[in-house]
Amino acid sequence: MLRFLVRRLLGAVVILALISALTYLLFFTLPSDPALLSCGKNCTPANVALIHHNLGLDKPVPVQYGEYMAGIFTGRRLPLGNCPAPCFGLSFANDAPVWTILSSRYPTTLSLAVGGAAVFLTVGVGLGLVSAWTRGSLFDRLASSVSLMGQSVQIYFIGPLAIYLLVDRLRWLDPGADPDWSHDPAGAVGGLVLPCLVMSVIFWSNYSRQTRSLMIEQLAEEHVRTARAKGMGRGYVFFRYALRGAMGPIVTLFGIDLGSVFGGAIITETTFGLHGLGQLAVAAVTQTDLPLEMGVMLFSSCAIVLFNVVIDASYAFIDPRVRLL
Amino acid sequence: MTTATEDRPTGPPEGTPGTEPFLSVRDLRVRFATEDGLVKAVDGLSFDLPRGRTLGIVGESGSGKSVTNLAVLGLHDPRVTTVTGDILLDGRELTHAPRRALERLRGNTMSMIFQDSLTALSPYYTVGRQIAEPYRKHTGASRARARRRAVEMLGRVGIPRPERRVDDYPHHFSGGMRQRAMIALALVCDPELLIADEPTTALDVTVQAQILDLLADLQRERGTAIVFVTHDLGVVAGVCDEVLVMYAGRCVERGTVRDILKSPRHPYTWGLLGSLPRMTDDADEPLRPIPGTPPSLLTPPPGCPFHPRCPYRDQVPDDRCRVERPPLAPEGGGRASACHLPDERVRELTPGAVR
Known part of the structure; x- marks a missing residue:
């Protein structure tokens, strides 16, 4: 069992190293030159060279990548300012360390993803179980046809609909807010109920049908x-x-x-006007803020890969035959 | 076809003390609703089995052997299966018994050894737990006592060091050990009726002999009634008292094991016996399988269901084999066979047909 976990974790590390190298290569060898963008109208080659030096772009790409990766663990002193570990570089757009920006944004997305997944697993698997138990009954047939409809629903459609009905008309739920877990946990839960519900709806039908x-x-x-x-x-x-x-x-x-869960969380936070990674990524792309884009990318990959390891581990817990691998 | 001929019991006359049938099946019909139509998997089967006796059921795959046994245990899915007729276990009617009443009997009074222990044991639980579960349920034993019982049962079926193997999962066991664990599971509550569905087919001959001995011991100690489903006529000769030959969901011949093996009457039984290889044959002597395949149970052939494969159908006048289904004609002593061939012809043909 321990060997199984260690192997999965090592595999995850390899995957993350590959992802980081590939995205680094993609972002920093793209034709768009951040120096030219921040240089403005009176750009001289000397200015561009200075900016290149300040951003560390005058070094060979492998060295840049090495320093970038090392910085994640040790922190870096950059010409433009200090960047404590975990250092994902400094944001071009506002000179703040990428991690500072990320850490103010990821709780929203992570809460949505985890909360939404908890809701759709409970509801979807639960409905599937009831359908299987009462197979052929009216409930089963109703659930099957509702499932078909549920499949074609989109978050940006039911989101506003749910806000209109449940918040504006019935006043049952809060309209959704960024969670502040450390200061107001109860408020955080209250603000997440509606977004999590809305996000989970698109997954219900698939999980109930599959479970059934x-x-x-x-x-x-x-x-x-x-x-x-x-x-x-x-x-x-x-x-x-049977359930086992x-x-x-x-x-x-x-x-x-x-991946779709994270995607769903990002669409949901946009629908509800929440400030999560999705909004951040869009802003980073439109401003060509490469370090921030890279940071969002790496952070999301890390989260998905780590969740995958947890899933693998739970798989071994469910099926004793997997422990042999 | 008249029920009068079908419904005659094979066992000793009823009312004799101590020999009343423990399991009595009357005119059992099992039908499956499929997309293509109604499959008559068992079509009017009757037999009796007293305590302490072993009934062998032989026949090709798809002849209705397993379907019959699943019906006795009440394991068919009622949504797609109709079971009619009577199944009496010690006088209790099982066909229409409530689910909970059946659950109390299953694994307790009647239990079943399934054929393929790789798929019949759950991969998710330890062997010990799977054996202990029915014991706890039916006897109310504590977890610890049920575990001790599981160890004891594993020892009885010949698993070495059972106290260590009890916590293993089925995938840690070899095929033979899994089959023994399956048998331990079926025997854990000392059933009075044991249905063994090809319990030894997957085992090598030495293990097979041990298992058969174990079942014989159990039967001697407890007077267990055993239904033994097998293709292996050698095993039939060793363990069975009576034999029922099934073809296309019906009994085509039945009798004592001696009757069936020494003087079979039905051309299908001849075919089964004739297809066996013999030790006295030359090594290059070709096997003689029954030609053709078992009939479709969706659209069974008219007349005798065996006629398309029967080499003797032209010896019956008026084409009766193609038109008229032969009734299961009792011949006294529990002996019966369903064939249009006249008795004299049967006696003439038997030696040559079986060699």
């Missing part, structure tokens, strides 16, 4: 039949045997969806 069919598949498995032949009760067989078998594929599906 996985459960029906599992209930027909021979080892589940053995459990019934032992005289175990219907609920026991359903949850202990269905959990692996559900978790795998969730792992594949991690």
Whole structure:
């Protein structure tokens, strides 16, 4: 088990190193020269060279990359200012360390992603379980047809609709706010309920349909039949045997969806006017703020890769045969 | 076809003390609703099994052996399956018994050894837990006692160092050990009816012999009634008291093991026996399989279901084999066969047909 985890973690490190190298190469070898942008109208070659030097762009790309990566762990002293660890460079646009900006923004996105995932896993898997249990019933058929509709729903459509109905008309929920976990945790939860709900809706149907069919598949498995032949009760067989078998594929599906979950969180924060990574990334791109773009990119990849390791570990927890690998 | 001929019990006459059938199946019909139509997987099957006796059910794949056994345990999915007829276990009607009543019997009074232990055991739980579960459920034993019982059962089926293997997962076990664990699971509550669905097919002969001995011991100690499903006529000869030959969801012949193996009456039984390789044959003697394949149960052939593969159908006048389904005609002593061939012809043909 420990060996399994260590191997997964090492694999994650390799993947992250590859991602960082590739994105670094992409961003910093692009034809757009940040020096030219910040140089303004009275640009002389001397000015450009100075800016290049200040940004560290006069060194060979591998050296730049090495210093950049080392800075993440040790911090850096840059010509334009100090950058404590974890240093992702200084933002071109406002001269602040990228990490300072990132750390003020990622809690919103992360909270949305985690909260939304918790909601859609509960609701989606729950609906699927009820459908499988009452297979062929009115509920099952209704859930199937509603699922079909749910699939074609978009966040930017139901978001405003939900705000209009649940906030403006019924006044049931808060309109959504950036969470401040350290000072106002209750308010943070209240401000996240509606965005998380809205974000989760697009995932419900897929998870309920998958759960339903996985459960029906599992209930027909021979080892589940053995459990019934032992005289175990219907609920026991359903949850202990069939659900146990269905959990692996559900978790795998969730792992594949991690990217979409982050994507969904970013669309949701835009819909609700929240200040998360999505807005930050858009701003970074429009201002050609390469260090900030790089930082958002790396941070998101790190989050997804780490969540994947957690998912792999939970997979080994669910299926004892995986522990052999 | 009249029920009068089908419904005659094979066992000893009813009312004799101590020999009343423990399991009695009457006119069992199992139908599956499929997209292509209704599959008559079992079509009017009757048999009796007293305590302490072993009934062998033989027949090709798809002849309805396993479907019959799943019906006895009530394991068919009622959404797609209709089970009609009577299944009486110690006088209790099971066909329409409530789910909870069946759950109390399953794994307890009646249990089943499944054929493929790789898929029949759950990969997610330890072998010990899977064996202990029904014991806890049916006897109310504590976790610790059930675990001790699981260790004891693993020891009884010949797993070495059972106290260490009890916490292993099925994938840690070899195929033979898994099958033994499956058997331990079926026997953990000392069932009175044991249905063994090809329990030894996957095992090598020495292990097979141990398992058969184990079942025989259990039967001697506890008077267990055993239904033994197998293709292996050698095993039938060793363990069964009576044999029921199934073809296309029906019984085509039944009798004592001696009747069936020494003087079979039905051309299908001849085919089964004739297809066996013999130790006395030359090594290059070709096998003699029954030609053709089992019929579709969706659209069974008219007349005798075996007629398309039967080499003797032209010896029956008036094309009766193609038109009229032969009834299962009882011949006394629990013996019966369903064939249009006249008795004299059967007696003439038997030696040559089986060699």
